[in-house]
Amino acid sequence: AVHGGGGEGRMSNLLPSRWSRRPTHPNSERLRAIRTALRMTQGEMADALGVHISTIRNWEYGTLSSPPSREMMDVAEALMREPSEQVKRLLKLNGRELVGEWCRTLSLTHDDYAGLALHLGVARTTPFRWMSESSQPPVSVLCTIDDRVAEVRAKIDAAPPACRELHKLRVTYGRPLGRFASVFGLEGAQVAAMERGESEPAAEDLARIRQHLH
Secondary structure, eight states: OOOOGGGHHHHHTTSOGGGSOOOOOHHHHHHHHHHHHTTOOHHHHHHHHTSOHHHHHHHHHTOOSSOOOHHHHHHHHHHHHOOOHHHHHHHHSOHHHHHHHHHHHTTOOTTOHHHHHHHHTOOTTHHHHHHOTTTOOOHHHHHHHHHHHHHHHHHHHHSOHHHHHHHHHHHHHTSOHHHHHHHTTOOHHHHHHHHTTSSOOOHHHHHHHHHHHO
């Protein structure tokens, strides 16, 4: 199936006039409400119902004479009633709250979006997009990010002793990861990789940081 992602809103400006929303059947309205509440793309809802994305579009824009069947609505309502615990948690939070939670999980300051980006391997500006209501990812992408955060946390906890000590020293410093790195002559990406146990800090660097903080 084709996934609409964050581009559906922009695409709507390019669609021909036949895609302008018309009065729709109550089932179609309810289906759209469920999809919106679950932050699903049209493609994701199509996958869940086993139909083509164009069918979802036609239902939502009122261009299909036959509305979603009762069986289809039962499946959609089940999605609303029985989301996973992870999905329930993610849907309760807005974008800023989610990003703040992910920062806390990685022992970053609550607004260290650049540090979060370094740990997740995304562009520095990406967390800002996650916080924007107009460009917040669909729930499937939020779950993927959430899983990645948990994976990074597990790596930090399982890292060699020297890496865990560096992590604790950075937390003790109480400043954003990038600021911590620059003060001690390191790169932000370098510190993030060390915290995850992908490389180890030099003994002299740890000694220098210890001396500065104590």
